[in-house]
Amino acid sequence: MEWFTAPDYWLSRLVVQRSLAAVYLFAFLTAALQFRALIGARGMLPVPRFVAQVPFKRAPSLFQLHYSDRFFALCAWSGCAVSAALLAGLDSLLPLWGGMLLWLLPWALYLSIVNVGQTWYGFGWESLLLEVGFLAVFLGNDEVAPPVVVLFLMRWVLFRVEFGAGLIKLRGDACWRKLTCLDYHHETQPMPGPLSWFFHRLPRPLHRVEVAANHVTQLVVPVLLFTPQPVASAAAALMIVTQLWLVLSGNFSWLNWITIVLALSAVRFPAAPPRTPEAPLWYVAVVLAITALIALLSYHPVRNMLSRGQVMNRSFDPLHLVNTYGAFGSVSRVRYEVVIEGTADDVPHEDSDWREYEFRGKPGDPRHWPRQFAPYHLRLDWMMWFAALSPGYAGSWFGALVERLLENDRDTLRLLRRSPFPPDAPPRYVRARLFRYRFTTWRELRETGACWQRTYVREYLPPTRLAAAAQRS
Structure with missing residues (x-):
């Protein structure tokens, strides 16, 4: 042998x-x-x-x-x-x-x-x-x-x-x-x-x-x-x-x-x-x-x-x-990110107190420097990147994510870096907005301490509340 x-x-x-x-x-x-x-x-x-x-x-x-x-x-x-x-x-x-x-x-x-x-x-x-x-x-x-x-x-x-x-x-x-x-x-x-x-x-x-x-x-x-x-x-x-x-x-x-x-x-x-x-x-x-x-x-x-x-x-x-197998058959020229926010206001307006949810790995706050997670896999963060490329990638799950955030679902919040709302006081409304992100220059990094610079593009999801709460009101 x-x-x-x-x-x-x-x-x-x-x-x-x-x-x-x-x-x-x-x-x-x-x-x-x-x-x-x-x-x-x-x-x-x-x-x-x-x-x-x-x-x-x-x-x-x-x-x-x-x-x-x-x-x-x-x-x-x-x-x-x-x-x-x-x-x-x-x-x-x-x-x-x-x-x-x-x-x-x-x-x-x-x-x-x-x-x-x-x-x-x-x-x-x-x-x-x-x-x-x-x-x-x-x-x-x-x-x-x-x-x-x-x-x-x-x-x-x-x-x-x-x-x-x-x-x-x-x-x-x-x-x-x-x-x-x-x-x-x-x-x-x-x-x-x-x-x-x-x-x-x-x-x-x-x-x-x-x-x-x-x-x-x-x-x-x-x-x-x-x-x-x-x-x-x-x-x-x-x-x-x-x-x-x-x-x-x-x-x-x-x-x-x-x-x-x-x-x-x-x-x-x-x-x-x-x-x-x-x-x-x-x-x-x-x-x-x-x-x-x-x-x-x-x-x-x-x-x-x-x-x-x-x-x-x-x-x-x-x-x-x-x-x-294969990877990156195409490369994006511009980075877009979906930013999810919530408010406790009864009636949402543009000047309401909108608070941003922070994810563990995906870019959010421009001042947060990226961290090393691999080989651990942050599945939600990865799919949020796809969602920013096209809403079609998020059609099966994004609505459920928003619903869980409106409920302050404990298991969902554990996937995030930080929720802006206390456990006993969920937001009344959640919205999502699309931003364009780019890495800052050396000069911008020295002056602001931010590694990202972001620009608002458009609304991704209008202010949304739970259906049961909407019926009660």
Whole structure:
């Protein structure tokens, strides 16, 4: 069975498994702390309503069989516990089949969450975590050397992530071909980080170099993943450096981190492998069967990647086993933000005492400097960015958000940085206004201390109150 295993990659496997467990931990923690307001029984997009409309075969999930907020919390916190156990190395203490079952558990739990998460879980990194998490089930543990085919399947995922993103850029916005996209991206990205202001203010010639380097990293370097060592390790290392650059420049949930995990699978660390017994026949058969399945399911993602009508972040099977990826096929030139305000006045006027709700991550008060949240994912803040692009992105949930704010809903307010109203005195009216935001200049920053400058554009939602309160009045 020497052809089946790659003992020299034992340390690579260990690093990948522990890193992936950490990503799982953040994913489950995000779910546990945010689900009640987003998809809970009284959430903006309740799971019970969703599963009543969507059959199990289209969205397989434990919550198709039973849902309650308590049961969801149990699953999410159980996912955290299993992820922590994997991070601590419990899978290495179990027999091979036991370790595989332990890795299968977080995948099944997170699949159940994603498949009922609706808009809040429509991001590409959800499917990416599931695809990588499924492959991790077959990486083995200390009882067997890493299987070659699974390591190459991980490189195949990494290739599709990077190459697909590179193709969507060349086919999409002309600024990628003109090397000008980074003149805007750091300012208009969904959730800037603490260094984004400085990245935006880098000299424009350097931005051109960054874009050109990005094209090389995404369109040329991925091919080198399938070359002999040490070229493959060098290609993976270059990808890791690029991803760390992105980590510094913004908040992209765990997208960059799980891409780094994938790249680590291609790095051969200079460490002597321990002695391991020969892989059991049943394990070889299972791994080869899974490899054949992945090869078969890769047809649609590859066809999409090569198509002129390429789409980003699409799953082609309900288990999210093989998906297509991509990011920023188009880049906004102007940043818009929806600012939500409330007032306690009986009759709302323009000069009423309108108080602004503050979000944790999205820009609001121009003086609030962006913070680092990734790999933790602020789902509401991200969707508020989409809502500012077009009201169509917010049609299914924005009205419910306003209703929860009018009720001073505790779970919803926990998603915010600060509510301007005390818990026992909710606002009578809530409104939303659209503003144009831009990063301040060096001079403006020194004079005002504000990193943002904002300009009122138009009304987004007129003053709104609860229907029951309106009927009583």
